[in-house]
Amino acid sequence: MARIKPLTTAERSALRTEVEAAKQLSSHHLLGMQDLKPEEIKLIMDTAFMMKNILSIRTKKTAHLQGRSVITFFAENSTRTRLSFDMACKYLGATTSSIGASDASLKKGENLYDTAKTLEMMSTDILVVRHPQSGAPHYLASRMDASVVNAGDGMNEHPTQALLDMMTMIEYKGAIKGLKVAIAGDAMHSRVMRSNVWALSKVGAEVRVAAPPTMTPRYLDQMPCIVCHDVREACEEVDVIMGLRVQLERQRSALFPSINEYAHFFGIDAECLELARPDAIIMHPGPCNHGVEMPTYIHEHERSVIHEQVANGVAVRMAVLFLLNAKRNAKRAELELLEIQSDTDQIDY
Numbered sequence: 001m002a003r004i005k006p007l008t009t010a011e012r013s014a015l016r017t018e019v020e021a022a023k024q025l026s027s028h029h030l031l032g033m034q035d036l037k038p039e040e041i042k043l044i045m046d047t048a049f050m051m052k053n054i055l056s057i058r059t060k061k062t063a064h065l066q067g068r069s070v071i072t073f074f075a076e077n078s079t080r081t082r083l084s085f086d087m088a089c090k091y092l093g094a095t096t097s098s099i100g101a102s103d104a105s106l107k108k109g110e111n112l113y114d115t116a117k118t119l120e121m122m123s124t125d126i127l128v129v130r131h132p133q134s135g136a137p138h139y140l141a142s143r144m145d146a147s148v149v150n151a152g153d154g155m156n157e158h159p160t161q162a163l164l165d166m167m168t169m170i171e172y173k174g175a176i177k178g179l180k181v182a183i184a185g186d187a188m189h190s191r192v193m194r195s196n197v198w199a200l201s202k203v204g205a206e207v208r209v210a211a212p213p214t215m216t217p218r219y220l221d222q223m224p225c226i227v228c229h230d231v232r233e234a235c236e237e238v239d240v241i242m243g244l245r246v247q248l249e250r251q252r253s254a255l256f257p258s259i260n261e262y263a264h265f266f267g268i269d270a271e272c273l274e275l276a277r278p279d280a281i282i283m284h285p286g287p288c289n290h291g292v293e294m295p296t297y298i299h300e301h302e303r304s305v306i307h308e309q310v311a312n313g314v315a316v317r318m319a320v321l322f323l324l325n326a327k328r329n330a331k332r333a334e335l336e337l338l339e340i341q342s343d344t345d346q347i348d349y
């Protein structure tokens with residue numbers, strides 16, 4: 001005699017996908033690309049392409065995060081990251097809420113841990129954090145039960161940006177392995193550069209970083225990349241040219257004589273495109289200072305994939321939320337599968 005109503009094939013398959021995915025992840029947090037293994041990056045990429053398929057259907061909805069709560073806590077300004085996490089939560093069926101530094105009680109002197117713990121205690125499963133202090137998400141992850149996703153910490157990492165950049169490269173170039181990628185601009189202050197260098201080098205790309213000497217961090221030659229001081233040299237025969245935003249808000253003193261000189265010597269221009277492979281793509285994490293990192297005609301060039309990067313940001317963030325939730329629930333899901341197995345063994349058909 002049947003003891004329970006068996007799960008539908010789709011429900012069982014979703015549970016199996018969760019369990020399998022969770023087994024391949026080493027943590028229920030996403031703090032940086034430096035921590036991820038190539039297999040984990042591949043898992044996130046595969047999942048992101050699945051999520052992109054979901055976004056192409058009419059309803060754009062799944063219930064993978066139904067019953068889960070996600071809070072995005074942005075202590076720095078953001079358009080793309082904050083909103084794409086928010087949209088990703090909604091497409092996955094999660095309950096979501098967002099708070100920025102200007103609305104939070106941080107303004108009244110509350111410390112970061114108390115703020116984050118307060119958010120966690122509202123039955124929050126995943127906390128997405130952007131903070132001007134490098135290491136802030138790591139500090140919170142070591143003290144909280146909720147999963148923590150780093151949405152950009154100071155000058156350290158911006159892992160979901162690197163993941164969406166990789167997804168875009170795969171879309172346009174087929175694979176990352178063997179690609180030559182030039183990253184040009186304000187390397188000193190760029191968490192996007194750091195996450196991309198860690199991520200791309202792990203999966204077999206050659207990464208060149210070009211920055212003026214005053215914007216080249218001392219540690220750069222310890223990272224898995226080729227350091228250049230000439231943007232044109234960096235662009236020779238590359239498959240991808242990625243501009244970095246000049247982060248005036250993080251500069252304590254002027255690091256170049258004038259915007260015009262920066263644009264002339266370090267901006268990505270038609271000559272850079274000439275030097276790159278004929279099918280090289282142009283990328284930029286945004287927001288872009290038009291006329292500084294690149295002129296508008298390069299930003300809107302037929303080989304620019306900057307708008308596609310934004311679109312892929314939603315799919316990547318859906319994938320990250322889905323996988324971290326799976327990791328959190330791995331034990332429960334595994335037990336549930338075992339239970340289903342033993343119960344279905346007893347069903348009289």
Ligand code: CP
Binds near residue numbers: 078080
């Ligand atoms: N690329 C990026 O992080 O953009 P936002 O600051 O708009 O989120």
